[in-house]
Amino acid sequence: xxxxxxxxxxxMAELPVTMSNSRPIISAKINGRDARFVVDSGSFFSMIxxxxxxxxxxxxxxxxxxxxxxxxxxxxxxxxxxVDVFTFAGIPVHNVEFLVVGGLGRAENAGxxxxxxxxxxxxxxDLGKGMIRLMRAKGCGNAxxxxxVKPSESYSLMDIQAATPQSVHTAGTAFINGEKVxxxxxxxxxxxxxxxxxxxxxxxxxxSQGVVDAGYGGGIGRNRVRTYVGxxxxxxxxxxxxxxxxxxxxxxxxxxxDMLIGVxxxxxxxxxxxxxxxxxxxxxNGGPVFDLxxxxxxxxxxxxxxxxxxxxxxxxxxxxxxxxxxxxxxxADLGRACDLDPRNPEYFYQRGIVYRDNNQADxxxxxxxxxxxxxxxxxxxLMARAQLRLRARDIAGATADLGAADRAASKEDxxxxxxxxxxxxxxxxxxxxxxxxxxxxAHRGDPRMPDALNGRCWGRALxxxxxxxxxxxxxxxxxxxxxxxxISASVLNSRGLVRLRLGDYVQSIADYDDALKLAPKSAWSxxxxxxxxxxxKRVPEGQADIAAATAIRASVAEEFKRRGIIP
Numbered sequence: 097x098x099x100x101x102x103x104x105x106x107x108m109a110e111l112p113v114t115m116s117n118s119r120p121i122i123s124a125k126i127n128g129r130d131a132r133f134v135v136d137s138g139s140f141f142s143m144i145x146x147x148x149x150x151x152x153x154x155x156x157x158x159x160x161x162x163x164x165x166x167x168x169x170x171x172x173x174x175x176x177x178x179v180d181v182f183t184f185a186g187i188p189v190h191n192v193e194f195l196v197v198g199g200l201g202r203a204e205n206a207g208x209x210x211x212x213x214x215x216x217x218x219x220x221x222d223l224g225k226g227m228i229r230l231m232r233a234k235g236c237g238n239a240x241x242x243x244x245v246k247p248s249e250s251y252s253l254m255d256i257q258a259a260t261p262q263s264v265h266t267a268g269t270a271f272i273n274g275e276k277v278x279x280x281x282x283x284x285x286x287x288x289x290x291x292x293x294x295x296x297x298x299x300x301x302x303x304s305q306g307v308v309d310a311g312y313g314g315g316i317g318r319n320r321v322r323t324y325v326g327x328x329x330x331x332x333x334x335x336x337x338x339x340x341x342x343x344x345x346x347x348x349x350x351x352x353x354d355m356l357i358g359v360x361x362x363x364x365x366x367x368x369x370x371x372x373x374x375x376x377x378x379x380x381n382g383g384p385v386f387d388l389x390x391x392x393x394x395x396x397x398x399x400x401x402x403x404x405x406x407x408x409x410x411x412x413x414x415x416x417x418x419x420x421x422x423x424x425x426x427x428a429d430l431g432r433a434c435d436l437d438p439r440n441p442e443y444f445y446q447r448g449i450v451y452r453d454n455n456q457a458d459x460x461x462x463x464x465x466x467x468x469x470x471x472x473x474x475x476x477x478l479m480a481r482a483q484l485r486l487r488a489r490d491i492a493g494a495t496a497d498l499g500a501a502d503r504a505a506s507k508e509d510x511x512x513x514x515x516x517x518x519x520x521x522x523x524x525x526x527x528x529x530x531x532x533x534x535x536x537x538a539h540r541g542d543p544r545m546p547d548a549l550n551g552r553c554w555g556r557a558l559x560x561x562x563x564x565x566x567x568x569x570x571x572x573x574x575x576x577x578x579x580x581x582x583i584s585a586s587v588l589n590s591r592g593l594v595r596l597r598l599g600d601y602v603q604s605i606a607d608y609d610d611a612l613k614l615a616p617k618s619a620w621s622x623x624x625x626x627x628x629x630x631x632x633k634r635v636p637e638g639q640a641d642i643a644a645a646t647a648i649r650a651s652v653a654e655e656f657k658r659r660g661i662i663p
Contacts (some may be wrong), residue, residue: 098316098453101228101496102214102235102237103233103234103235103236103237103239104233104234104235104547105230105231105232105233105236105241105243106231106233106234106237106367107229107230107232108217108230108231108232109184109185109186109229109230110185110189110228110229110230111135111185111227111228111229111230112226112227112408113135113223113226113227113228113448114226114234114411114412114414114415115223115226115359115412115416115418115419116204116205116415117286118286118287118359118360118419119134119205119259119284119286119359120134120135120223120228120283120359120362121134121136121205122209122228124182124183124184124209125181125182125183126152126154126179126182126206127152127180127181127182128177128181128183129152130206131148131152131206131207132204132206133205133206133207133208133209133612134205134207134208134209134282134283134284135209135214135228135283135284136208136209136210136263136282136284137210137211137214137221137266137281137282137283137284137369138210138265138280138281138282138284138285138356139208139209139210139211139284140210140211140212140264140630141195141210141211141212142192142194142195142208142213142266143174143194143195143196143197143208143210143212143213144194144195144196144197144206144207145196145197145205145206145207145209146176146196146197146538146539146540146541147508147509147510147538147539148200148206148207148295148508149168149177149194149196150508150538151205151206151506151508151509152179153180154177154194154196155177155178155179156175156176156196157175157176157178157194158175158176158340159173159174159175159176167539168249172198172470174195174196175195175196176193176194176195176196177193177194177195177196178191178192178193178194178522179191179192179193179194181276184209184213184543185230188584189214189252194207194242195465196543197541197542198540198542200445200504202477204475204511208284210438211259211264211265211266212264212530213318214230215228215259215264215371215453216230216637217231217232217233217371218230218231218233218368218369218370218371218372219231219368219369219371220366220367220368220369220568221283221366221367221368221369222366223283223290223359223362223416224362224363224364224365224381224413224416225404225409225413225416226409226411226412226415226416227412227413229476231368233370233372233373234549236372236373237248237373238373240457241368241370241377242368242378242379243368244366244376244379245379246537248336249379250379251335251377251378252333252334252335252336252377252378252379252380253334253335253375253377254268254269254270254333254334254335254375254376255268255269255374255375255376256268256369256371256375256376257374258374259371263352265280265281265282265352265353266280266281266369266371266376267279267280267281267352267353267644268333268376268612270331270332270355270357271330271331271332271333272290272294272295272328272331272332272334272355273298273299273300273328273329273330274296274298274330275294275297276300277290277294277297277298277354277355278353278355279333279353279354279355279356279357279637280352280355280356280357280555281354281361281362281369281376282356282357282358282359283293283358283362283381284359284360285356285357285358286359286360286430287344287346287358287359287360287386288343288355288356288358288360288361288386289323289344289345289348289355289356289358290343290344290346290354290355290358291346291347291348291353291354291355291486292345292347292348293347293540294345294354294355295324295343295345295356298328300326300327300328300345301326303519304325304326304336305327306326306327306541307324307325307326307327308324308325308326309322309323309324309508310323310325310344311323311582312323312578312582314582321346321348321578322346322347322581323344323345323346323349324344324345324346325342325343325344325345326342326343326345327340327341327342328340328343331343332335333357334376334378334391335548336378336380338385341385341386342386343386344386355418359419360384360385360386360420361385363383363416363419363420364380364382364383364384364385365378365379365380365381365385366378366379366381383420383422384420390657401589401614402598404429404432406436407432407433407434407436407437407440407443408433410429410430410433410436411429411430411433411442411443411446413429414427414428414429414430414432414433414445414446414447414450414566415430416424417429418430418446418449418450418453421453423450423454424452426450427451427454428451429445430446430447430450431447433446434447439470440470441466441467441468441470441471441474441477442467443468444463444464444470444519445463445467445474445476445477445480447463447470448460448461448462448463448464448477449480451463451489452480452484452609456639457484457487457488460480460484461481461484462553464477464480464481464484465481468481471572472500473504475501475504475505475509475511478497478498478500478504479497479498479501479511479514479515479518481493481497482494482497482498482501482518483518486521486522487587488517491522491523494521494522495516495522495524498515498519498522498527499561499618500520501515502515502531507534507538508534508538510535510539510640511530512534512535512538513531513532513535513539513544513548515531515537516528516529516531516532516548516551516552517533518550520551520554520555523556525558526559528551528555529552529555529556530550532548532555533552535548536548536549536552536652540650545573545576546573546574546575546576546577546583546587547583549569549570549572549573549576549587550564550569550570550573550583550586550587550590552569553566553567553569553570553573553587553590553591554586554590554593556569556594557590557593557594557597558593558659560597560659560660563594563597564597566590566594567594567595567598570587570590570591570594571591573587574587574588574591577649580614581614582614582615584614585611585614585615585618585621586611588607588608588609588610588611588614588617588621589611589615589620589621590622591607591616592604592605592607592608592611592621592624592625592628593620593624594656595607596624596627596628596661597661601628601629601631601632601633604625604628605625605628605629605632607629608621608622608625609625612625617648619645619648619649619652620645620652620655622641622642622644622645622648623641623642623646623652623653624642624643624656625638625641625659626638626640626641626642626645626663627642627656627662627663628663629641630642630661638663642663
């Protein structure tokens with residue numbers, strides 16, 4: 097360590113991190129019960145989902161007047177939950193408050209840990225090796241705190257702003273195409289994201305040469321934002337410059353940031369946030385900095401350094417490789433974890449997910465089978481195996497897994513949204529609607545509500561039952577959806593079917609018209625509009641739509657017929 101003799105750098109706590117769906121996850125306890133949390137350095141305060149607050153029987157109270165939580169998806173009004181004993185890094189902390197917010201992510205995570213935990217000292221993010229360390233620097237002045245760097249090696253350094261009650265983020269300045277941008281280091285962002293205005297200042301905007309539509313993204317809040325990926329000649333941060341890179345950008349709703357430096361950057365760097373010095377140190381690990389869809393360009397660099405000491409360390413490094421879509425190294429590390437600790441179901445589940453994502457379904461199924469031999473009520477493994485069985489049209493096996501997950505889950509569990517979709521894929525519509533009922537009742541503030549309401553509307557429309565309730569669901573879903581978004585096209589298609597069932601052919605055709613403006617190759621919308629046209633005695637138009645639909649998907653006519661709908 098290059099430091100002055102008086103500098104004392106101590107490790108307060110070491111947090112093992114598992115990467116899951118590009119999110120860094122740590123284990124904790126809520127009043128003695130196990131819970132998983134996303135590490136979110138971009139969140140000013142720690143939060144828990146509405147469903148988890150109910151699941152853990154937490155007392156809630158109103159938030160201070162005027163307090164809102166803003167994210168990429170907009171703003172929400174939270175409440176406050178109090179945890180009697182929150183165990184974090186093995187240390188019990190009493191009377192810990194969390195903001196209660198809808199839609200904080202996936203079923204297996206209770207919430208996220210924000211800056212009220214990570215601003216208690218310095219923080220080292222070593223996500224490439226599956227570790228976060230809380231550090232305390234005393235008497236270090238301007239000493240170099242990148243303690244892992246050897247004398248012959250280089251590191252990057254940048255200034256970060258001092259934390260205030262109004263701004264607790266880890267924030268600093270970077271340069272894109274020479275333009276100054278304010279960046280926030282945000283482990284809660286799966287990929288780095290530049291604002292639309294900052295991209296335009298750098299000379300790149302939608303419609304520019306080389307810019308492609310990258311779909312919709314979101315976060316806290318109901319809104320979904322259209323994202324783009326475009327070419328930038330230079331990205332400079334600290335002493336590091338990346339030339340001729342591609343960045344994702346969007347019109348996101350974070351007021352005080354031009355760019356979120358996401359977990360993709362963290363995985364490709366080792367980072368020390370020296371709040372004690374208002375500086376940030378980082379070194380490059382190798383591999384892609386921003387693009388998680390490609391495999392590592394330098395796998396030998398990624399594997400550099402000390403080998404993991406035990407199964408848990410191999411697992412953490414393996415999930416970090418998986419998050420970067422370096423499947424070969426991920427499978428090797430997770431295989432080693434399974435060999436070293438063959439009674440741990442989590443390692444087989446993690447390897448099964450990598451096999452699945454690498455299109456090795458048979459190996460994935462074998463690992464999920466082993467996971468469930470060791471832990472029969474593992475909800476994540478049950479759902480993962482059910483989804484693979486559905487894909488293989490093993491309806492009986494998938495139904496058994498869905499039923500087991502249903503019995504194991506609490507009534508508020510977020511996994512009920514996946515159950516609803518699974519039962520719908522298996523064409524077990526009454527069971528699907530029952531799961532939607534449960535999820536919707538427990539997740540009123542969730543940004544996925546439009547999708548859930550649309551799913552329930554669609555299930556009822558397919559059955560031809562409860563059509564008034566279906567229409568209400570679709571109407572509400574449309575009100576909550578961003579216009580011109582893929583979910584809007586899906587809801588319009590569902591409502592078109594509801595109105596077709598009701599005999600309101602004029603409005604049904606209008607819905608299908610609007611759906612087809614957004615998704616012109618939808619066989620369902622074309623065929624449904626064709627049926628409505630035929631029933632209005634507009635035979636040529638109807639026949640043309642039906643022919644176009646069957647040209648896209650020949651089975652669509654049989655699907656409508658099976659639902660009792662014929663021209």
